[in-house]
Amino acid sequence: MNTNSFIFQTNVQGQYRTKWKAPSNIALVKYWGKYGEQLPENPSISFTLSQCFTNTEVSFSEREPGGVAFDFLFEQKKQPEFYPKIQKFMERITTYFPALKRHHLSISSHNSFPHSSGVASSASAMAALALCIVDFEKQFHSDLTEEAFLQKASFLARLGSGSAARSIAGPLTIWGYTKAFSQSNDHYAIAPSVEWHPIFLDYQDTILIVDKGQKKVSSTLGHALMQDHPFATQRFEQAHKNLGEFKRVLIAGDLERFIDLVESEALCLHAMMMTSNPHFVLMQPNTLSIIEKVEDFRLQTQLPICFTLDAGANVHLLYPLQHRIPIIDFIREELVIHCQKGQYIEDQVGNGAKKILV
Numbered sequence: 001m002n003t004n005s006f007i008f009q010t011n012v013q014g015q016y017r018t019k020w021k022a023p024s025n026i027a028l029v030k031y032w033g034k035y036g037e038q039l040p041e042n043p044s045i046s047f048t049l050s051q052c053f054t055n056t057e058v059s060f061s062e063r064e065p066g067g068v069a070f071d072f073l074f075e076q077k078k079q080p081e082f083y084p085k086i087q088k089f090m091e092r093i094t095t096y097f098p099a100l101k102r103h104h105l106s107i108s109s110h111n112s113f114p115h116s117s118g119v120a121s122s123a124s125a126m127a128a129l130a131l132c133i134v135d136f137e138k139q140f141h142s143d144l145t146e147e148a149f150l151q152k153a154s155f156l157a158r159l160g161s162g163s164a165a166r167s168i169a170g171p172l173t174i175w176g177y178t179k180a181f182s183q184s185n186d187h188y189a190i191a192p193s194v195e196w197h198p199i200f201l202d203y204q205d206t207i208l209i210v211d212k213g214q215k216k217v218s219s220t221l222g223h224a225l226m227q228d229h230p231f232a233t234q235r236f237e238q239a240h241k242n243l244g245e246f247k248r249v250l251i252a253g254d255l256e257r258f259i260d261l262v263e264s265e266a267l268c269l270h271a272m273m274m275t276s277n278p279h280f281v282l283m284q285p286n287t288l289s290i291i292e293k294v295e296d297f298r299l300q301t302q303l304p305i306c307f308t309l310d311a312g313a314n315v316h317l318l319y320p321l322q323h324r325i326p327i328i329d330f331i332r333e334e335l336v337i338h339c340q341k342g343q344y345i346e347d348q349v350g351n352g353a354k355k356i357l358v
């Protein structure tokens with residue numbers, strides 16, 4: 001793909017203020033391994049969430065040309081630990097948004113979920129920031145279609161954090177080239193107009209907070225571990241194959257196969273981390289207790305609940321809305337004891353980012 005098409009020939013100038021709400025997402029096929037400038041080694045697919053989101057407001061003001069310039073408030077406070085990631089993101093995207101060299105950005109961000117909950121916030125945060133930036137650009141580009149707007153937002157978000165590319169649209173997004181979806185590519189995520197089975201459109205994701213601490217492995221290090229990984233080739237092939245199968249499963253509503261695939265992807269992600277050099281065991285005793293209880297509960301009740309994991313100890317439980325009541329009862333009675341401070345977050349599939357009037 002010629003990425004020059006993302007450099008719009010427009011003279012963006014003046015003051016502008018905008019605010020966007022971008023959701024988090026949970027991957028069904030996991031992105032683990034990258035190359036080049038934030039390009040994925042394998043395609044991934046995720047559910048867009050709705051209750052876990054970041055709200056970001058940006059005020060752009062014109063200044064003397066130079067490097068990137070911004071100030072940043074998170075939850076109304078200056079939090080310098082976030083600056084390097086934002087700085088790097090802005091430097092990376094300047095090629096695609098040259099007006100950054102002539103504007104100061106005042107950024108203020110808020111998460112709907114506690115930052116220290118162990119729920120990854122970089123996806124929603126980078127997506128919200130990217131949307132504010134493309135929104136500014138759009139003011140000088142009246143013929144920008146909705147599709148081109150979303151593509152560029154996903155493209156920029158990816159340069160901040162790979163999984164952020166999937167936090168723009170919904171209910172399901174695919175990032176990375178796969179022969180299963182004709183528009184798919186490594187540069188931005190797509191939300192194909194496929195008739196997904198309706199059961200998935202309000203699918204539930206209850207996030208059990210097993211560990212609220214800092215990530216043991218940064219995503220940068222984690223992805224790098226796939227470079228000389230002994231099982232890398234097989235893993236990338238498996239992800240391609242699983243993605244193709246997910247397409248059928250998500251259209252047909254085949255919950256039995258959905259469960260097999262989701263759990264296999266989660267365990268495979270952790271298997272990659274456990275067999276890399278250095279290795280990381282990110283599951284904790286409580287993670288395993290939850291997995292065991294979920295499997296027993298599924299066997300006893302025949303309810304279609306399954307688990308998935310990101311690069312940490314927390315467990316996402318996925319299940320259809322129609323079974324929410326018995327499953328929430330089960331979570332409260334059996335699983336909350338495995339959560340740090342009894343914390344869990346109830347979320348469900350959503351439709352993507354939204355502009356908020358300021």
Ligand code: DP6
Nearest residue numbers: 027030031161162163219220310311
């Ligand atoms: C395990 O998107 O956090 O959550 O591109 O380095 O920012 P960077 O990585 P990041 O990786 C997420 C990996 C994952 C799986 C996934 O969401 O697909």
